Amino acid sequence: MASASSSKLGQPTRRIDGRLKVTGAAKYAAEYPAENLLHGYVVVSTIAVGRIVSIDTRDARTVPGVLEIITHNSYPGMSWWDRDWQDETAPPGHPFRPLHSDRILFDGQPIALVVAESFEAARDAAALVHVLYEVGEPNTDLRAASDAAYVPKQKRQGIQPPPKPRGDAEAAFAAAAMKVEAEYTQPSEHHNPIELFATTCVYDDGKLTIYDKTQGSQNSQAYVCGVFDLKPENVRVLNPFVGGAFGSGLRPRYQLFLAVMASLKLKRSVRVEVSRREMFYLSYRPITEQTVALGADPSGKLHSIQHDAVQGTSRFEDYQETVVNWSGLAYQADNTALTYELAQLDTDTPGDMRAPGAATGVFALETAMDELAVTTGVDPVELRKLNYTYRDEDNDKDFTSKALHACYREGAERFGWSERNPEPGSMRDGHQRIGYGMAGGFWEAQVVPAEATVRLNADGTAEIKAAATDIGTGTYTALALVAADELGLSVEAIDVEIGDSDLPTNSVQGGSRMAASAGTAVLLACRAIKERLLKQAQKTKGNMFAQAALEDTIFENGSIALKGDPGQSVALTELMSDGKAIEEGGKASPDKKVAQNYLGYTHSAVFVEVRVDDDLGMVRVVRVVSAIAAGRIMNPKAARSQILGGVVMGIGMALHEEGFFDHRTGRIMNHNLAEYHVPANADIEDIEVIFVDEKDDLINPMGVKGLGEIGIVGVAAAVGNAIYHATGKRLRDLPFTIDKIIA
Amino acid sequence: MTEHTGASSSEGHAITLAINGIERQLQVHPWTTLLDLLREDLALTGTKKGCDHGQCGACTVLIDGVRINSCLTLAVMKDGAEITTVEGLATGTDLHPVQEAFIEHDAFQCGYCTPGQICSAVGLIKEGHAHNREEIRELMSGNICRCGAYTNIVDAIEDAMAQQNAGVPAQ
C-alpha cells in the first residue's frame, strides 16, 4: 500500500487515453480498415405493425458496386433457440431476430441489408429498395395500452421486482393528516451517443475479428457464437474505444448481427454503420406513467408511501427496470405499497438508459416529496432528513455506508439554500422568476465478477489486461491508477489493454460497476505480485524484510520499503534483475459474507437554481450543486466529469428530451438531432460537484463505488421543484417545455 | 499522382485539396461529401460522423481556416481549398494548445465529439467573437456533447484563448 501522501488514488489524474482522443488517433468501430471491405446499409421498416408483402430490389441493384441485398427471403439459417440470441442483459421473452420473417413488429425494424463495394453505393441503393407493406394498426400510446397492463410473470435477471408491501399503505394514507397524490409521466428518451452504432467484421478464412460498438466485447462475442453457432476461438470482438453508450450498448445491436451475417455469407469483411435516424429505434428509456401517494403527519413524518408505475415494452420481450423500489429504500415509512406493471406497445424493446428505473422513479418520488414539503410547510431538505433511513428495510439489510446527511448539509451550504424564501414566485430579478429546488438521488453500488491480469516487467513498467470497457467513464485511467497506487509506479509506466474479448473475463460495462469490479480484480492481481516481490526481497535482502508481512510494506517510487523504515528501500528493478516479468491474475467477486447483511448504494443531493421568464416561459438552469456520496473517489478529475455528464443529461431529461410518436402510424417523427433536443453548450451554465467524505470498508477492498449514473438521478425533480418555486406551477409531465410553463 | 477515390477518371471530377499541408490530387464523385472522402477514401478517421446532417458538429473541420461541417460539404466544390482536420493540428509530437488544454481540463469523456470540438474551438478562436464564457458557450453550441463535458470544454477554450492572448487577462 502506498503511503497516504504518495497515494495515486484520490489525485486528479489526466486520462491516459487523452492524447489518442484529442489527436483523432483513437479508433472507433467504424474506423478499422480491412482488405476488400464491403459496406452494408440497413433498410428499415416505415410502418410499425404489419407484414412485408414484397421487396423489390431491381432498381437498387442497378447502382454500381452493389453486391448483394439480403432480406428475410434470403435469410441464411442460424440458431433456432431463443437462448442463443439472449445476451447478458436480455429481458425475458423472444429476442428480436433481424430479417427473420416478413412480420413487422416495430417502426424502424431492419428489413434488408444492402451490401456494396462502397458506403455510398450501399446507401444510395438502399434508398431504391421498394417495399410493399400490409399495414396493421399500431398502438404506441401507453395511456391507451395501460388498460391491459400486467405484472411480468418472468422477472428480468438482475432486476429486483418491487418488494412486498409493508403494513397497510392504503389505510395509513387514508388516515394521514397530510396527503400528496399525483400522476407523473415521462416520454421515451433516446440515448443518442454521438458515435453511431457500427460493426466492422473482418473475415479471415472463417475467423472473425469484429470491431463492435458495444459495452461488452465478451457479450457481443457470446451472442455471435450463439446465434451463428461459431466457436469462441474463431470470434474475437474488440471495442477499445466507444463513443458513448449510456446503456444502449448493453445488448448487441442489430448491425452486429447484420455485419456478421453478411460477412459469413459473402466470406468477406463487412462494415455496417447505422444512421442517426436508426439510433432512435434501438434502445430507449421506456415510456412511463407513475402515481405516487404520500401520507404524512403535519410534521412531515411519512407514514405511507405508495408508488405505482406502468412502463411500455415491446410485444416480444418484457423489459423491466427498478422504478418503484427506490421509494421503499429512500425514506422511512411503516407502510409501503409499490407496484410495477408493463403494457405492450408496438415498439422495439426499451433498454437500460443511464440509471434505468431510478432516473424515472426518483423523478416521481422526489417531486412528490417536494409537493409534501409544500403541503406541510416543511423545508424540502428538512423533510428528507426527517424521513432518513438507516437501513434497507425492504431487503432487511444495513447499508455498507450512507453519507447522505453530508450530501444534504454540504450541498445546501455550497448552494446557499438558506437564502431561499420558500414562498413560490417570491424571488425575482426583472422578468426572471428565480427558483431553488432540490432532490435526493439513489443508485446501486455493486461489485460483479471481474478478472484482470497484471504483468510487472523487469524494467519497472507494468501491463494490465482485462476485457473491460471504457465508454468515456475513464476505465483506462482508473485501472492504471489502481496498479500505480498498489505497485508504487507512475501512471505513465502502466499500459492498459481493455476492450478485447480475448482478455480476462469481464461483464458489460454498466450499472456503474466497472471501476469497482475490474478495479478490484487489478488490485488483487497487484497484491499477488507484491507478495511475490516481498518473497523475492526476503530471499535476496535477507534481514531487511525478514518477518515482514505485506501490510508492513510500502510500495512507492518503484521501490519496496518497510513502513517503519522508508529510507531503506529496494528498487523493484533490482529485485527483478533476472529479467523475468511477474504476471498475476486477479478475480473479483461480490463478497458473499458482506452481502448477507449489507447492501451498497450511492447517494446524492442535487440543488438547482432556475430562472423562468415570467411571461415567455423559457427556463434556464443557471446553477447546479451536486453533492455525491460515492465512497472513495479514485480520480477526482474523471469523477467530476462523470457527475457533470449526469447532470447535463438530467437537464436534458427535465427540459428537452422526448420522442414524438405519431400514434396513427407508430412512427417517431423527431428521429434526428435537430428536433430531438439534447442540451447544447449554451444550455449549461454553472455546475459544481462535491464529493462528500464517505469511507466504506465493506463494499470492496478499495472502498470505491461507481459514479457513472448517480449524477442524473434526481436532477429532473430538482429542476421541476425549482420551477415550482419560481412560478407556483407544479409540472409533472416531462419534459418541462415552454408550452407547459405558459399553460 | 491522382488518387482514385472510388471514382474512375471517366465519371469523377479531378480536384486538388491541400489536406493538413499535403497537396493531394483526387478523383471524386460529385455526391461525395468531404466527410466521407476523409473517412472512407483517405483513411483520415479523426473527423467523425455523428449525424451526417449538420446537426451535431462532430464532423467539423477547417476549410481555409474557417470551421465548417464537412458532412454537408460536397468535396467537388472545394477544389483548391486548404483543409485542416484534427490530425493536422499538432506539430510533430507537440500538441496544439487547444488539444493540450482539452486534456488538462478533461474536456472529453468518450472522445467521439472531441475532434469536432477541437477544430471548432480553433475556428472559434480565429474568428475572434468570443470574449467571455457566455459567448464561448453560444458560439460552441454547434458541437453537441452527449457525455456532457461542456463545462470542461468551456474551461479548456478559455484557457487556450488566454494563452493565445498571453499578457491579456482572460475575462
Place this chain on the structure above:
Amino acid sequence: MMRFSYQKPASVSEAAGLLAADPSAQIIAGGTNIVDLMKYDVTRPGTIIDINALELTGIAVNTEGSLVLGALATNAETAYHPDVVNGWPLLSSAILAGASAQLRNAATNGGNLLQRTRCYYFYDPSTPCNKRRPGSGCGALEGVNRIHAILGESENCIAVHPSDMCIALAALDAVVTVEGPSGKREIAFEDFHRLPGDIPEADNNLQRGEIITAITVPTNDFGQHHTYLKLRDRQSYAFALVSVAAAVKLDGDTLSEIRVAVGGVAHKPWRRKDVEAEFVGRPATRATFEAFAQALTAGATGHGQNDFKLELAPRAIVRALEQAAAGTPQSQTHKVIV
C-alpha cells in the same frame, strides 16, 4: 441520395440557362440545406449547379445608403460585417440567432431565403406531404404539429418557414434582386415567400430559372430601437417556436413607426403593414403593444400540439416591442430575456 451530375457555370446567365433547361436541376451555394435534403431523399436533383463561381459575394452600402448583400455572401460574413453591425443591427442579430457557427460560415444569403421547412412530414418521404409530393396529403394537420403554423395556413399545408434572417429582412422591407431567362427583376420581400394556399409545393414566387443575385435592405434610422427575440426548445442550435423582429421609432412617448415580423408561425415571415399603420401615433405602452399583438395575430388557429403558440406569439410580440421601445435589443449570447 440519388446520383447526380455536377456543373459549375461561370456566369449568372449561364446558370439561369442551365436551370431553365433541365427541370430536375437545382442550384447549390453553401449546401447546408440541399445536401441535407438530398441525403434524406426529400429532393432528388438530376443535376446540381454550383453557383459559387458567380461573383455575388459583395457586401456594401450603395450611394442611396442601402445595404446591398450579395446572394453568395455567407450568413457569417454578413452578420459580422461592420456596415451591417452598425447600420442594420437587427439583421445581424437575427442571423446570429440561427443555426450554428459552422452552418453560418457556409450558408449563403440567397440560400437562407430558399431554405425549406423543417416539418417532420416534409422530411420523411414515407409520410404524406403535399409540399414534397403534391396531392399526397398533409401528415402534420392531424399529426405531430408542435412546430407548425398558426397563421396563413391552408388545409393542404401548415408548414412554417424556418429562417431567422428572413424575419429581419421582412421587417426591414428588403428587396430581392433576381435574374432569370426573362432578365432581371426585383421582388419586394413581402412578395418573395408565399402562403401555401393550393400550391404548397411552391415556397416562393421565383420563376423557373431565376437565381437570387442580391438582397437590398433600405437605410433605416431605428438606431437601438430594435430586437430579434427567438423562443425555442433549447437555448441555441434550434429552430424558432416563435420569433419576433421588431423595430420602432419614437416621437417622445408615441410610436412614429412600428414594424413587427413574426417567425415560427407561418409559411412566410408574418407581417401586417395594415396593422402597423393603425398603430402609428399611439403611446408606446404595454397596453398598446398588447393590442398590437392581438391585431397582428388575429385569426390565428392552433392544430393541437401547437395551440401554445396562440398564447406565446402575442406575448413574444409584446416583449419584443418593449425591448425595441426601450432600446435594449435582445442579445443572442446573453440568454436573459430582458
